[in-house]
Amino acid sequence: MQVTRHERLRALEPSFAYYLRDLEHIPIERLAPDPTARAGLVARRYSHKGGETQKLRVLPQVLAALPDGSDFEKQVLFYCYGRMESSAARVPRSGRAGQAGER
DSSP, rough: OOOOOHHHHHTTSSSSSOOOOOGGSOOGGGOOOHHHHHHHHHHHHHSSSSHHHHHHHHHHHHHHHSSSSSSHHHHHHHIGGGGGHHHHSSOOOOOOOOOOOOO
């Protein structure tokens, strides 16, 4: 029996459930208990709303909670800030996770 293209695509459908939420109405401190996950959600919250000013305003908070040089940090910066990644290099890094007392 020949498997059709439609049947092959159907087999690739996710077999898990997920929820879509409007993050704008959830207080930041309640987005996630883990600081790294919360930072990703904060960045996502403002990635398509509020314009560059709002995105840049939350950038220090996001960077402070993300591990330096991690793949997740790079993904958050690329996905949520896109070409603004060069701006992140100019943000003071004091207080960032894993850099206590370093400069």
